[in-house]
Amino acid sequence: MIHGHKHSTLINCGYEIGVLSEVVARELSTGWNSADWKMITAYGNRSHLAKVAESMPVNVHGVVIPVPIFLAKYGSEQVVLGRPRETYDRKCDRNLDDGNCEITISAVDGSDQVTFVPTVPEDERDIFVHSSGNLYAYL
Secondary structure: OEOOEOOOOEEOOOOOOEEEEHHHHHHOOOOOEEEEEEEEOOOOOEEEEEEEEEEEEEEEOOEEEEEEEEEEOOOOOOEEEOHHHHHHOOOEEEEOOOOOEEEEEEOOOOOOEEEEOOOOOOOOOOOEEEEOOEEEEOO
16 A cells, blocks of 8 residues: 555566656645656656655555655556665565565564565455464465
């Protein structure tokens, strides 16, 4: 969830910033600060990043991390979480024998942790299990 709104999200360690589209931004009631950044995507598209929410709450199965998110006018994805989010939540990847990639993230203060296998919506692995005081989910 981004600022209380559910959205499909791309987790991409190749992005040095977090970005969201104007379509998503219209749904959010958040304050934006002025920015003057330029972005070139992996596809070579250029976008001017004129606004930033410096502490946007991003919630992944109960683990909430406030991260800077830039507003992008152009882009194929609605929400992309890049390296800042991974750094704040100490993201760890583990490749499983079945070919899936399992991701574990932790709250900044260590109070919560969630492990999940990222999937497309309605995937059979899209289940939620609570175990040992920590969340374990297939997303």
